[in-house]
Amino acid sequence: MGQINILQRTMTSVYTITDLAKEFEITTRAIRHYEDEGLLNPQRDGSNRLFSNRDRVRLKLALRGKRLGFSLAEIRELFDLYDNAGDERPQLEALLSKLERHRAQLEQRREDLNVMLSEITFFENQCRKLLAAGPNKAKPGASQ
Amino acid sequence: MGQINILQRTMTSVYTITDLAKEFEITTRAIRHYEDEGLLNPQRDGSNRLFSNRDRVRLKLALRGKRLGFSLAEIRELFDLYDNAGDERPQLEALLSKLERHRAQLEQRREDLNVMLSEITFFENQCRKLLAAGPNKAKPGASQ
């Protein structure tokens, strides 16, 4: 059906549920679940879901958030935040402060990531040293 | 009891379960759960748990991993990896390849993080522009 889409409506970019499932390597069940949780709002062709580019982007964002340990509820909050970014001053200020909190969280995680990465680097180097030292065996200075 | 510890065995660094719970702002239940899952191995004073510095470090590592979306099982795997870093060549090579895979995962997440952070920055700037433009109200170029 992806083929037919290309011929019929290339520019409109409509995706079936399996299109997206294949692209992002998740199950259709997961996608339906994300819709249940309010992350996606596909159109309908009869009972069949038709996902727009916007849905695709949202799915991408959602999966990214998930990889970073955010819950679907948190992701949904973010989406709502962006969507209902009212144009009046108090709303904008509220949005800004929420964004700041979110940024702080993300930067905390970036710190976490950097620490973990440097730990891994350390261990990798240890390994390489041991491998370089003894061709077959080696006794490391096993510290507690 | 923390006070008594300081007097009795300052250098040995022994922590009660509530010491750690308070320090890391988690419940004692969570700590016991981590022990059940093999992340911690406290000594015992009768039936009471006594956590060493090693346990404390592990807890810190575990919580860091959690913030980044790793499951307790994955964290445990990592710990086991580091612990059983056998000194023979095939084991070292296996360890290295696992570390590489892990590094790849972490770097993927760092990429995710950077993308999310730049998205947030973008939105923050949008907000600031709107706030600067209209002191009370403003009509943004609401794009779909």
Add this chain to the structure above:
DNA sequence: CAAGATATTGACGTTAACGTTAACGTAATA
């Protein structure tokens, strides 16, 4: 020595994020 405070071990409860049938409709295809 009674009352907290702090510890323990069960064991059942809860929530999130889907997995897994089941029962069914529709559409292209051999």
Add this chain to the structure above:
DNA sequence: TATTACGTTAACGTTAACGTCAATATCTTG
């Protein structure tokens, strides 16, 4: 036209990561 592929809703099942009692033991402190 029967099969195959893809879609639907509904509903129960599962796993992880703890929460939440309950019953009990051990200090220590007024």
